[in-house]
Amino acid sequence: MNSDDVSVKIFKALGHPIRLKIVKFLLAEPQCVCVLHRSFDFSQANLSQHLRILREAGILESQKIGVEMHYSVKLKGIETLLTAMDMTVAEYFNTLDF
Template sequence: MNADDVSVRIFKALGHPVRLQIVKFLLVEPQCVCVLNQLFDYSQANLSQHLKILREAGILDSQKIGVEMHYRVKLKGIEKLIAAMDLTVAEYFNTIDF
């Protein structure tokens, strides 16, 4: 796997609105899956699938604490990537004619 493959894998993982929201939420602080389950109005199975994709892309890390699974953002560069995307989106909206 080369650098381009990893880049595509990360962008694909962040390319779903739910996964992007999950990562933005976890950038603030690590959380228990139970908190994520309450915050996002999705079934446990659906949320678990999104978390699995983010873990497999190397974006998230998980740790079992007691009976609870906790998630955190593993790649610190993700915060800068999302900030750059937010700036790009703002630029996009400033350049289109309504």
């Protein structure tokens, strides 16, 4: 797997609105899966699937503490990437003719 493949894998994982929200939520601080479940309005199975995709992309890591699974952002560059994306989106909207 080369760097382009990894880039595509990361962008694909972040390309879903729910996964993007999860990552932005976890940037503030690691959270228990139970907190994630309460914070987002979708099923436990759906949440688990999105968390799996983010883990497989290397974006998140998990740690079992007692009986609870906690998730955190593994790649610290993700915050920089999302900040750059927010700036790009703002630039995009600034170029639109309304």
